[in-house]
Amino acid sequence: MKKTIIVFSGDLDKALAAFIIANGAAAMGDDVTMFFTFWALNILRKPQAPAHKKSFLQGMFGGMMPKGPAKLGISKMNFGGMGAKMMxxxxxxxxxxxxxELIQTAREQGVKMIACTMSMDVLGFKEDELVDGLEYAGVATYLGEADESNVSLFI
Amino acid sequence: MSVTELSAIQPQKTVDARGTSCPGPILAAKKGIVEVKVGEIMAVLATDSGTKKDLPAWAKKMGHEYLGEMEESGYLKLFVKRMK
Known part of the structure; x- marks a missing residue:
């Protein structure tokens, strides 16, 4: 039976929880769909992405937010990144x-990852700034997947 | 199964998930079970103590038979029989 996970948070600890659950479910034979929205898009960012012309505010967002999993902070006791390093x-x-590693394993296990296009527009992320192998869609796609699943989480 | 019965088992395959933590042992079990035939037995070696609960839950969900576990020196040895 399918599991769906909405990943909203861009914190390292919460992203870990989401991917551990996704990998566990996939190992138990379930289809898994992860829907990445808002801050969670940072998890999917390439560390080096092609430059794009953006509005001033989108440029600020893009420059200040973490580019990929290695740069994420933790949701408590981050201390400007020291906490994440210690964790x-x-x-x-x-x-x-x-x-x-968990993201890589999720890919190998066929976990479907969807990036929310509305959040991408808001934060100014283009498809080539995010890792390969994603699908791009909106809330209806998530709800369609959720209808077919028996567990849906918001992390 | 009792420890005596378990220790007499000669598994057709042993997967070593020692040193990995959740969900590593389950991932290892998923990969390993397809390498034994239906009716054969796979042993999983694990150091993560949660595996004692997780592997039976995995086996139940996947339709395999969990035979039990025994403590080795510093790790667990758990047995699953492939049922389908």
Missing amino acids: RRVMRQQNVNSLE
Whole structure:
């Protein structure tokens, strides 16, 4: 039975939770669809993306927000990025997969990832600024997928 | 199954998920189970203590039979019989 996950947050800890659940569900034989909206689009950003002409505010957003999983902060005790670094170190010590590894595993397991086009427009992200292999859609696509699923999470 | 019965099992395949944490052992089980035939037994080695609960839940969901687990020195050995 399908599981759908709305990933709204762009925090490292919450992104980890979303991808651990997605990978667990896929390993249990379920179809999984992840719908990335708003801050969560930062998880999908390429560290180096082609430049685009953007409005002043979109340029500011783009410049100030994290470019990809390696740059994400944690939702508590981030301390300007130090917290995230320490969290990553502790997780490595505890043999927890990194977010990058979990994303890769999710792809290998066929987890479907959809980027919200409305949020992309708001934040000024073009398709080539996000990683490859995504689908691009809106709320109706999410709701259509949610209708076919028995679990839907908002993270 | 009792530990004595479990220790007598000669699994057709052993997957080593030691050192990985959630959901690593389940991912390893998913990859490993297709490499044994229906009716054969796979052993999973794991250090993540949650695997004791997670692997039976996985087996139930996937329609396989969970036979049990035993403590080895510093890790768990868990047995699943492929049923379909």
